[in-house]
Amino acid sequence: MDTDSRGLRETRLGGDTLYRGRILELDVDRVRLPSGAETLREVVRHKGAAVVLPLHADGRVVLVRQYRYPSDEVLLELPAGKLDPGEAPRSCGERELAEETGVRAVEIRELGSFLTTPGFSDEVIHAFIATPLAAAAASAQDPDEAIELVVMSVAELLEACRTGAIRDAKTLATILLARLNGWI
Numbered sequence: 001m002d003t004d005s006r007g008l009r010e011t012r013l014g015g016d017t018l019y020r021g022r023i024l025e026l027d028v029d030r031v032r033l034p035s036g037a038e039t040l041r042e043v044v045r046h047k048g049a050a051v052v053l054p055l056h057a058d059g060r061v062v063l064v065r066q067y068r069y070p071s072d073e074v075l076l077e078l079p080a081g082k083l084d085p086g087e088a089p090r091s092c093g094e095r096e097l098a099e100e101t102g103v104r105a106v107e108i109r110e111l112g113s114f115l116t117t118p119g120f121s122d123e124v125i126h127a128f129i130a131t132p133l134a135a136a137a138a139s140a141q142d143p144d145e146a147i148e149l150v151v152m153s154v155a156e157l158l159e160a161c162r163t164g165a166i167r168d169a170k171t172l173a174t175i176l177l178a179r180l181n182g183w184i
Contacts, residue, residue, distance in 0.1 A: 046123035089126035105130030
């Protein structure tokens with residue numbers, strides 16, 4: 001794969017932060033294109049996140065079902081969450097796994113990372129697989145989350161991806177990485 005991008009890069013000339021919130025910032029940057037022309041880029045800045053595919057020794061996968069306000073849907077997803085300041089992605093994944101599912105992993109392995117929506121956001125999600133699973137010490141769920149656990153076989157998981165029952169991009173990307181790496 002050719003990754004030489006020298007002739008494609010844009011140069012930031014300046015910009016303003018229009019909004020700074022708890023989980024993201026919105027910047028409008030002025031950039032110079034490779035052609036020399038100038039334009040504006042709207043960029044959502046995000047501190048990153050971790051997603052975990054919890055895999056029981058018998059091949060069952062643990063997911064969470066939760067309501068997502070921006071899409072106004074109840075979605076089926078893998079456990080995930082944003083990185084706290086200074087937190088390593090693996091630690092974030094372990095924390096989210098315990099908080100959202102009540103399990104911990106005997107071993108957690110990195111599957112890779114990916115950009116969620118590089119057309120307007122710099123968010124990077126770090127994907128992990130956690131297996132085998134054991135009960136975690138009691139951990140409090142975030143007070144602004146209502147989560148139901150769903151456990152399914154790998155065959156059911158893949159069918160849910162195929163039929164559109166799973167629509168969440170981080171979940172789909174993580175399942176693909178786990179499948180390509182021979183974990184599921």
